[in-house]
Amino acid sequence: MSQPHAPTSNKASSALGDRPQEIGYILVPGFALLSFASACEPFRAANQLAGRVLYRLRYFGEAEGRVVSSSGAEIPAEELPCGRGSLHTVFVCAGGEPNAWNRPAIHAALRRLARLGVRIGGISGGPYLMAAAGLLVDRAFTIHWEHAGATIEAFPQARLTRARYVADPDRLTCGGGVAPLDMAHTLIAERMGTAFARRVSDWFLHTAVSAADDPQRASTAERYGVHHPALLIVLETMEKTVEAPLGRQAMARLAAVSERHLDRLFLDKQGLSFSAQYRAIRLAHGRRLLRQSPLRIGEIATACGFSSAAHFSRSYRSHFGCSPSAER
Template sequence: MPSPASKAAPQVPATGTRRFVFLLLDRFTMLAFASAIEPLRIANRVAGRPLYAWVLAGEGGETATCSNAAAFRLDMGLDEIDREDVVLVCGGVDVQRATTRAVLNWLRREARRGVILGGLCTGAYALARAGLLDGRRATIHWENQDGFVEEFEEVRLTRSVFVMDGNRWTTAGGTSSLDLMLRVIAADHGEDLANTVADQLIYSTIRTDQDTQRLSIPTRIGVRHPKLAQVIRMMEGNIEDPLSPADLAERVGMSARQLERLFRRYLNRSPKRYYMELRLSKARNLLMQTDMSVINVALACGFASPSHFSKCYRAHYATTPYRERGSQGASPAAFVSAPPTRLQA
């Protein structure tokens, strides 16, 4: 007896099997990888035939270990693939170290042959490092955006959940891979099949490339106050050249004293303190994710002098910027810092 899924299977055009090559970098993120490969499996099951095939590739061709220490047996090394294949680079923790010379050479070679190349989670870093995203729109996990912007000025970085710019695809990580693959399935075999796959995954809200990866500011801080959200948005957009509390207050039509009371009431801190924490959070990301000098990090985060930066950094993180980079330099992507969040209502 056919399964319920096969009974409800939509009509799928009779086309050939499309193959995906998942390039698993060392310490890749399992969730982003699983969210990409499972829609393909389910599409095959629903359609009742192999619409998609996939292989796992990696340097050395033997095994790849993801960030949670699970190991995967690889099907191939950095071998030549078919031009019709789609390569998805699966990145994760410490992607800088995992992006080796051999990986870069392989990506560049396949790009010259016209292969579609994508980056899942921090996989966009490998594509950018290979020079394959220059002049393209792309995205990467929000924690890695600060360092990415500083290192790859030629890339038009967005905060979208995923981006498909011609034959370059990138996702922000996590479940955003699922949104990308549902878009691919819809383009290949129709919206009905993509929606059926989403239903099988209990995925009720399919996002598009117009959706941003982070929660809205009110949701993130747990406060629904339009003027507070507006001020925080201005703070996040002016890290290198900070605005004064008076300027912020004037731009939202209130006095500096009213702004102070607003922050105290909802966030239990002053506007100045909240702004400082945002700047220090970005500074920590840059220290962990880039090779920028401490002086340049300080300037990029609105500090006029390294000594003032070091003093503020030590007061907040109980260590100096120099020691931070020295102690964590072996794994920069593992220690990104989150922006300040709500303390109390």
């Protein structure tokens, strides 16, 4: 990334918050490097554009040393903080699979910092650790869409949303990827004003800043490559009803078409029957749960709308070429 132009005079910026704001990042091994960079680079850029230190960044691990990211890059880290010190906000950054996120030391550190008044945030899989630490009870939050199913299974009462990020006065959660750029824009604007935050985003060629509640994924039409209104209604409903699948008659009624016409739409547009498409969506959900959750195979079968573990296993082997236990 090229360096920004020399800082220009910004009286509004200098009048707001002269004291540097300290932001920490707790890195879980395998953290997503892009998500981490998107969450910290805007604050570094803000310092350079302002010509003074607005934000101090610190990096923490379970022990002092280097924490390895998803791509193999290593970030030098301090040991987890014992006290608040000057910390204003601390983000926990996690990637990979939820079955690797049982991190008691990090859970304890998050609870301790929250009690001390530090604003706690989670990036990508980080909100899962916040939930495990008990910091998201009765709170709306978000997480990377890939981990949504495992999060709901682990925390059935979770108020999970599919937003890009959720910003509360003392909690921040973000879906990861490039969404932290949107969140950082909001946080910088809160402190330094919208005009200054716009300069930071422009430096990263981030010209279209998304709103907090914008979707994380492409639309159903884009993901499936279809545009027929009835087919879109049915596909969206299929994704929402994996645990309790609806019958063909109910789906046809929702789409305001006949069952026969619904079958023709799937064969013509998707190259699959109604049943095969529904089963593929449910099995894909099962695959994510096998990889990401500690649920037993029988529990996963139920969560995917199969009548028994044996039925799930037969369907899984036929679809993916291996058994659920082999996948796990």
